[in-house]
Structure formats: structure tokens, C-alpha cells
Amino acid sequence: MPTPAVAAPAAGTDVIHTRRGDEVRLRFVTPADGEVLQAYIRSLSPRSRHRRFLGALSELPKAVLDDFVALGRNDRYSLVGMMDRDGVADIVAEARYALDRATGRVEFGLSVHDRWHGHGIGPALIADLERRARALGGLTLSGDALRTNDVMIALARKAGFTIQPHADDWTLVRFEKDLRAHQVQRVSQHDELTAAI
Numbered sequence: 001m002p003t004p005a006v007a008a009p010a011a012g013t014d015v016i017h018t019r020r021g022d023e024v025r026l027r028f029v030t031p032a033d034g035e036v037l038q039a040y041i042r043s044l045s046p047r048s049r050h051r052r053f054l055g056a057l058s059e060l061p062k063a064v065l066d067d068f069v070a071l072g073r074n075d076r077y078s079l080v081g082m083m084d085r086d087g088v089a090d091i092v093a094e095a096r097y098a099l100d101r102a103t104g105r106v107e108f109g110l111s112v113h114d115r116w117h118g119h120g121i122g123p124a125l126i127a128d129l130e131r132r133a134r135a136l137g138g139l140t141l142s143g144d145a146l147r148t149n150d151v152m153i154a155l156a157r158k159a160g161f162t163i164q165p166h167a168d169d170w171t172l173v174r175f176e177k178d179l180r181a182h183q184v185q186r187v188s189q190h191d192e193l194t195a196a197i
Contacts, residue, residue, distance in 0.1 A: 013025050013026060013027045014026040014027075014128050016081070016121070016124035016125060016127075016128055017120070017124060018116070018119040018120050018121055018124075019119055019120035020119070022083060022119075023083070023084075024081045024082065024083050024092060024093065024121060024124070025081070025082045025083075026079050026080070026081050026082075026095075026125070026128060027079065027080060027082065028071050028077060028078065028079060029068060029069050029071065029078040029079065029080055029094075030069060030071060031069045031070070033069055033080065034065055034066075034069050036091065037060075037065070037068060037069065037078075037080065037091070037094065038059055038060060038065055040080070040091040040094060040113070041059055041060050041094075042058065042059050043113065044111060044113065044114060045114045046058075048111060048113075048114055049111075050146075051111075051145070051146060051149045051151075051152065052109060052110070052111040053109075054144065054145075054146060054172065068096065074098070075098055075099040075100075075101065075136070076096065076097070076098040076099075077096070077097055077098070077132075078094065078095070078096045079094065079095045079096075079097075080093070080094050081093035081094065081095075081112075081121065081125065091113070092112065092113050092116045092121060093110065093111065093112045093113065093116065093121050093122075093125055094110065094111055095108060095109070095110035095111075095125055095129055096108065096109050096110070097109075097129055097132065097133065099133075099136045099137070099138055101137075103139070103140075104137065104138055104139030104140060105138065105139065105140050105141075105142060106129075106133035106136060106138035106140070106141050106142070107141075107142055107143055107144075108129050108133075108141065108142075108143050109143055109144075110122070110125055110126070110129070112125070117151075122151075122155050123155060123158065123159060126155065126156075126159045127159070129141065130159075130177070130179070133179060134179055138179055139178070139179055139180055140176055140177065140178055140179060141161075141176070141177045141179055142161075142174060142175060142176040142177070143156070143174070143175055144166060144169075144172045144173070144174055144175075145172065145173055145175065146171060146172060146173075147165075147170075147171060147172060147173050152175075153173060153175070156175035157175075159177070160177055161175035161176055161177045162175065162176055162177070163175050164176075
């Protein structure tokens with residue numbers, strides 16, 4: 001069973017970078033972000049929206065949008081990745097993650113705006129989500145993708161997730177990472193380094 005949420009490491013603004021070094025600020029979504037988040041979702045290509053939400057939609061239904069901006073409700077959190085472009089802060093990515101306290105599973109989904117595909121934002125965002133999942137006491141990090149979504153599957157595989165058929169839907173795959181195994185590996189590497197010094 002996971003430990004209670006640790007507010008400090010999971011809170012506030014994080015900074016990730018594109019491959020060429022551009023800064024992307026990650027921050028929690030608040031109720032005031034409803035319209036700008038909806039505008040971001042609408043601005044995604046139909047293909048990107050389909051991949052992100054596992055089906056066709058043009059915008060988030062009101063109940064879903066309300067849930068996205070309700071920070072921490074039922075251990076669910078939404079993030080936006082912001083970049084300053086010509087003095088204006090634009091959303092270039094978003095992510096949503098949720099902790100199931102009974103199992104320690106943290107599930108997530110994310111999108112990167114079409115014009116920023118291939119700039120390294122996705123891998124950096126997954127690494128940040130992994131850190132946030134650990135801070136919440138998560139034991140595993142997982143998500144679902146359409147089996148035709150080669151980009152997300154390759155991204156998850158490169159980040160160390162195992163990929164397997166989804167148990168309930170043949171059109172999906174599930175990717176999962178055991179956060180405990182990776183924690184043990186990092187501790188072991190640290191011990192080896194310390195012993196060598």
C-alpha cells in the first residue's frame with residue numbers, strides 16, 4: 001500500500017527541456033485554466049486527440065474538463081507544459097495522472113502539441129511523471145495506448161516500460177513500469193559508486 005501523498009516534491013513548477021534546450025515549465029492546472037486547456041485540446045490534430053483520448057472527440061466534454069481542472073480530487077492531477085514564445089505563454093503539452101491508493105498504481109496519459117512532436121518533450125514529461133508518481137507513493141506507473149500508436153509505444157518502451165496486450169480491449173496495449181524495481185536499481189548503483197570512491 002502506498003504511503004500518504006508527499007506534497008512538496010509533487011507540488012509547484014518543474015522545468016523540463018526540449019532537445020535543443022528550450023525551457024518548458026510544468027505546472028498544475030487550476031479551475032482558471034479551463035478555457036485555455038480546452039483551447040489546447042481543440043488545437044490538437046484529430047489524430048493526436050484520437051491517440052490521447054483513445055477515441056474521436058473535438059473537445060473535452062464539460063464533466064471531463066471540470067474533472068481535469070479539479071486539482072487533487074480523488075488523487076487526480078493535471079499538468080500543462082508552458083513555453084514562452086514572443087512574450088506569450090503557450091501550452092505545448094499536457095498530462096494527467098491518478099493514484100489508486102489501494103494498489104499503488106499511478107495511471108497517466110499525455111499529449112504533446114503537434115508542432116512540438118520530435119523535440120524531446122514527451123520523454124522529458126514521462127521522466128517527470130515518474131518522479132511525481134514516486135512522490136505520491138506509487139508502486140507502478142502505467143498507461144494505455146491504441147495498439148496503432150507506434151509513437152507512444154516506442155516512447156514507453158524507450159523509457160523502460162513493459163508493453164503487453166490490454167486485458168479488456170484488443171484495440172489497446174498497456175505499458176507498465178515497476179517503480180520499486182527501478183528504485184532498487186538506483187540505490188544499488190549509488191552504493192557501487194560510493195564504494196568505489
